[in-house]
Amino acid sequence: xxxxxxxxxxxxxxxxxxxxxxxxxxxxxxxxxxxxxxxxxxxxxxxxxxxxxxxxxxxxxxxxxxxxxxxxxxxxxxxxxxxxxxxxxxxxxxxxxxxxxxxxxxxxxxxxxxxxxxxxxxxxxxxxxxxxxxxxxxxxxxxxxxxxxxxxxxxxxxxxxxxxxxxxxxxxxxxxxxxxxxxxxxxxxxxxxxxxxxxxxxxxxxxxxxxxxxxxxxxxxxxxxxxxxxxxxxxxxxxxxxxxxxxxxxxxxxxxxxxxxxxxxxxxxxxxxxxxxxxxxxxxxxxxxxxxxxxxxxxxxxxxxxxxxxxxxxxxxxxxxxxxxxxxxxxx
Amino acid sequence: xxxxxxxxxxxxxxxxxxxxxxxxxxxxxxxxxxxxxxxxxxxxxxxxxxxxxxxxxxxxxxxxxxxxxxxxxxxxxxxxxxxxxxxxxxxxxxxxxxxxxxxxxxxxxxxxxxxxxxxxxxxxxxxxxxxxxxxxxxxxxxxxxxxxxxxxxxxxxxxxxxxxxxxxxxxxxxxxxxxxxxxxxxxxxxxxxxxxxxxxxxxxxxxxxxxxxxxxxxxxxxxxxxxxxxxxxxxxxxxxxxxxxxxxxxxxxxxxxxxxxxxxxxxxxxxxxxxxxxxxxxxxxxxxxxxxxxxxxxxxxxxxxxxxxxxxxxxxxxxxxxxxxxxxxx
Amino acid sequence: xxxxxxxxxxxxxxxxxxxxxxxxxxxxxxxxxxxxxxxxxxxxxxxxxxxxxxxxxxxxxxxxxxxxxxxxxxxxxxxxxxxxxxxxxxxxxxxxxxxxxxxxxxxxxxxxxxxxxxxxxxxxxxxxxxxxxxxxxxxxxxxxxxxxxxxxxxxxxxxxxxxxxxxxxxxxxxxxxxxxxxxxxxxxxxxxxxxxxxxxxxxxxxxxxxxxxxxxxxxxxxxxxxxxxxxxxxxxxxxxxxxxxxxxxxxxxxxxxxxxxxxxxxxxxxxxxxxxxxxxxxxxxxxx
Numbered sequence: 001x002x003x004x005x006x007x008x009x010x011x012x013x014x015x016x017x018x019x020x021x022x023x024x025x026x027x028x029x030x031x032x033x034x035x036x037x038x039x040x041x042x043x044x045x046x047x048x049x050x051x052x053x054x055x056x057x058x059x060x061x062x063x064x065x066x067x068x069x070x071x072x073x074x075x076x077x078x079x080x081x082x083x084x085x086x087x088x089x090x091x092x093x094x095x096x097x098x099x100x101x102x103x104x105x106x107x108x109x110x111x112x113x114x115x116x117x118x119x120x121x122x123x124x125x126x127x128x129x130x131x132x133x134x135x136x137x138x139x140x141x142x143x144x145x146x147x148x149x150x151x152x153x154x155x156x157x158x159x160x161x162x163x164x165x166x167x168x169x170x171x172x173x174x175x176x177x178x179x180x181x182x183x184x185x186x187x188x189x190x191x192x193x194x195x196x197x198x199x200x201x202x203x204x205x206x207x208x209x210x211x212x213x214x215x216x217x218x219x220x221x222x223x224x225x226x227x228x229x230x231x232x233x234x235x236x237x238x239x240x241x242x243x244x245x246x247x248x249x250x251x252x253x254x255x256x257x258x259x260x261x262x263x264x265x266x267x268x269x270x271x272x273x274x275x276x277x278x279x280x281x282x283x284x285x286x287x288x289x290x291x292x293x294x295x296x297x298x299x300x301x302x303x304x305x306x307x308x309x310x311x312x313x314x315x316x317x318x319x320x321x322x323x324x325x326x327x328x329x330x331x332x
Numbered sequence: 333x334x335x336x337x338x339x340x341x342x343x344x345x346x347x348x349x350x351x352x353x354x355x356x357x358x359x360x361x362x363x364x365x366x367x368x369x370x371x372x373x374x375x376x377x378x379x380x381x382x383x384x385x386x387x388x389x390x391x392x393x394x395x396x397x398x399x400x401x402x403x404x405x406x407x408x409x410x411x412x413x414x415x416x417x418x419x420x421x422x423x424x425x426x427x428x429x430x431x432x433x434x435x436x437x438x439x440x441x442x443x444x445x446x447x448x449x450x451x452x453x454x455x456x457x458x459x460x461x462x463x464x465x466x467x468x469x470x471x472x473x474x475x476x477x478x479x480x481x482x483x484x485x486x487x488x489x490x491x492x493x494x495x496x497x498x499x500x501x502x503x504x505x506x507x508x509x510x511x512x513x514x515x516x517x518x519x520x521x522x523x524x525x526x527x528x529x530x531x532x533x534x535x536x537x538x539x540x541x542x543x544x545x546x547x548x549x550x551x552x553x554x555x556x557x558x559x560x561x562x563x564x565x566x567x568x569x570x571x572x573x574x575x576x577x578x579x580x581x582x583x584x585x586x587x588x589x590x591x592x593x594x595x596x597x598x599x600x601x602x603x604x605x606x607x608x609x610x611x612x613x614x615x616x617x618x619x620x621x622x623x624x625x626x627x628x629x630x631x632x633x634x635x636x637x638x639x640x641x642x643x644x645x646x647x648x649x650x651x652x653x654x655x656x657x658x659x660x661x662x
Numbered sequence: 663x664x665x666x667x668x669x670x671x672x673x674x675x676x677x678x679x680x681x682x683x684x685x686x687x688x689x690x691x692x693x694x695x696x697x698x699x700x701x702x703x704x705x706x707x708x709x710x711x712x713x714x715x716x717x718x719x720x721x722x723x724x725x726x727x728x729x730x731x732x733x734x735x736x737x738x739x740x741x742x743x744x745x746x747x748x749x750x751x752x753x754x755x756x757x758x759x760x761x762x763x764x765x766x767x768x769x770x771x772x773x774x775x776x777x778x779x780x781x782x783x784x785x786x787x788x789x790x791x792x793x794x795x796x797x798x799x800x801x802x803x804x805x806x807x808x809x810x811x812x813x814x815x816x817x818x819x820x821x822x823x824x825x826x827x828x829x830x831x832x833x834x835x836x837x838x839x840x841x842x843x844x845x846x847x848x849x850x851x852x853x854x855x856x857x858x859x860x861x862x863x864x865x866x867x868x869x870x871x872x873x874x875x876x877x878x879x880x881x882x883x884x885x886x887x888x889x890x891x892x893x894x895x896x897x898x899x900x901x902x903x904x905x906x907x908x909x910x911x912x913x914x915x916x917x918x919x920x921x922x923x924x925x926x927x928x929x930x931x932x933x934x935x936x937x938x939x940x941x942x943x944x945x946x947x948x949x950x
Contacts, residue, residue, distance in 0.1 A: 057522035057524065099848060103847065112843070113844075114859050129848050130849070195378055196594045200607035201608075207604075224597060229602065262524060270591060271579075285495075285525055
């Protein structure tokens with residue numbers, strides 16, 4: 001039954017799909033009693049060894065998608081299939097058993113580490129929770145993993161998070177996420193609070209870790225250049241929906257959705273050959289998710305909007321190999 | 333005043349901060365001139381002293397924290413460093429205005445935005461209430477707030493981040509300042525909104541002929557906005573020059589490394605980034621020689637011994653380095 | 663990619679501008695230390711027997727034998743004050759531990775689980791808070807009769823809502839932090855998260871607040887004993903001593919001001935030290 005409505009951009013025929021998300025929605029209640037749909041029917045899949053970038057401005061729902069995947073909090077509806085096993089309807093215990101398979105790295109490197117715990121304890125904690133490994137084995141693994149993320153175990157072992165820099169804390173976060181050898185790593189804005197020079201260190205580390213541990217990644221971020229650098233495929237979100245999804249080079253080279261194009265035009269580029277490029281690409285700001293526009297959600301800011309955009313909501317449709325766009329008038 | 337005189341002129345400015353960890357040399361000998369109507373991009377990573385420098389100019393740091401360790405801040409024939417609080421108050425907002433990163437915390441949450449602009453107008457220009465009200469609406473209109481008259485009676489929390497920053501700009505522009513200092517004005521904003529705000533700043537600057545100091549960590553922002561760029565590292569300006577030349581041909585290795593470490597849209601996916609190893613020094617006890625030497629690939633023995641002074645290098649460029657990069661595009 | 667040792671070591675710098683602050687901690691700490699030791703070892707101290715009456719030597723001024731003179735029954739004021747301080751400290755610390763244990767736990771649970779749990783706990787706390795505190799304590803004491811345990815419980819109940827509020831507010835903000843999310847993402851159970859992730863972060867703010875509350879409890883006990891509603895005589899209490907001797911205030915001020923001085927120094931010390939601890943915690947928080 002579900003196959004009838006399976007969107008065209010899901011690669012159901014491939015055997016190496018690690019994560020498949022189908023029609024995910026997440027609704028939050030507001031204090032005033034209104035319902036906000038933060039994520040309104042999002043589908044995507046990630047193949048083994050692939051990095052999918054999820055990019056969009058604040059309020060587009062990208063962080064909610066990442067959190068819904070680890071069921072914190074669980075999605076309101078939709079299907080999440082991890083390595084062939086559906087996650088919906090799992091008991092708390094079954095969900096716990098699945099947790100080691102997917103891990104998450106958070107945005108704020110300081111806030112995501114408990115200030116009262118030592119670095120060694122923080123990285124060891126997932127092994128303790130998992131159970132069944134003796135202390136010596138655990139500590140060996142912690143030592144190994146700290147080295148793998150570029151920290152010297154002898155130096156950081158007993159330190160507390162506030163004694164380390166933001167970049168070092170993010171390395172600890174990555175070590176904690178990787179120590180269970182997850183299949184899928186979800187990174188939620190892992191570098192957005194870091195300085196550029198440190199950001200480069202962490203991005204390089206994530207690339208290395210991906211090779212070394214055979215990771216599949218979902219990389220959630222707002223910075224288009226960062227996402228391009230690390231992703232094989234990129235999905236652009238706007239107001240709770242995916243409006244374009246394509247391989248990185250394709251998406252950045254030939255953005256088909258007017259929103260993607262506007263985003264790209266807004267990024268200031270320090271390239272010396274770029275002349276004064278700053279100029280408002282699009283007017284206005286993202287509308288309130290409490291009352292999204294009818295039809296295409298981007299139409300209120302879109303330079304190409306026509307009456308049909310208000311009437312019919314466009315669905316993702318193919319416009320090239322692996323390139324899908326939800327727009328009535330894509331740039332081709 | 334001579335026409336050739338710069339609008340703002342900093343001479344060996346030193347602002348140290350008293351902290352529980354000791355005296356932090358946040359700004360440690362900055363010399364800089366800014367001509368009227370020009371835009372200076374002040375670039376650096378967090379903790380490099382760029383925000384302390386900006387706050388020092390306006391005397392915004394409380395004496396309990398700031399130790400004025402020397403230097404001059406010449407603006408309009410006065411030395412702001414040696415001005416009294418009363419004299420500074422006349423300069424602040426009227427001749428030099430400032431906007432900050434977070435428009436939510438810099439607006440008063442319990443006042444409507446219109447009256448917040450009126451405050452500035454009545455305080456500095458002595459306008460009457462009705463006059464001030466009209467001017468406030470006019471200013472809101474100028475900074476691109478739709479339906480300005482209705483918006484003037486909104487509270488800050490009823491506006492989006494971009495709109496709040498526009499209100500901040502309106503307040504800053506209220507008295508037609510000669511210099512606007514914008515401290516990371518778009519860092520908290522989305523990229524499409526950032527483009528709008530930068531555009532607005534550029535437009536207003538051109539119209540009013542005011543000078544602008546744009547403080548940012550984003551070299552891309554500077555590239556599109558600034559006439560000249562000053563790069564700060566560990567409390568000092570390490571390179572300064574016309575924007576295009578400096579970005580195309582950085583001489584100081586730190587500038588070059590900063591440019592190379594940021595991912596670019598023009599690069600293909602999975603381009604290996606050239607990260608700068610280590611982290612900036614703690615400014616309680618900075619290294620003796622060049623402060624970038626411990627992280628610099630080109631550093632040699634002499635770099636660690638003697639700090640390089642920032643020196644003129646022709647065509648309006650200055651840098652502080654013993655072993656600068658060669659000019660590639662000369 | 664790894665940072666050099668030298669770079670890491672440079673992080674650790676301690677400033678010298680501490681002397682005044684250090685004194686503000688050292689002096690109160692010294693008094694509190696002496697007070698606690700004196701209270702604990704009171705029976706072993708080389709001081710006169712606090713219960714021995716000497717009706718021929720009543721209301722004697724301070725002397726080498728009687729450091730703070732004698733009271734209307736000729737008992738040594740200093741020795742009685744030490745014993746009274748013992749009661750004050752036991753009640754102060756005991757009631758705060760009571761309030762901290764119950765209130766802290768309730769606040770922790772309310773702040774972490776939120777929703778209905780929070781609603782109920784907060785409602786009960788609001789009800790307790792809406793009683794005038796001393797009236798509530800007096801009501802409990804006069805209903806059940808005076809005893810040490812009951813004083814502790816009566817005052818302790820009054821502290822439950824305050825500790826619950828502080829624990830709840832701190833837990834609410836801690837539970838928002840990503841390390842709690844990270845713990846859940848690794849499959850940790852709620853009890854584990856509460857004990858290992860949240861609780862260690864609550865200790866510092868609750869300790870600082872507790873010191874201030876011990877001072878409040880000591881004042882509360884003094885008020886109750888002044889009204890004759892605390893530990894029954896002949897056990898001396900500071901409030902009881904002041905109440906008994908106030909008729910002789912003009913004649914023998916030492917009999918009133920002796921215990922009052924003990925009260926004053928202890929409460930001042932607790933407040934100053936508590937403030938300093940709080941300030942340092944704030945500073946550390948800011949540095950994080």
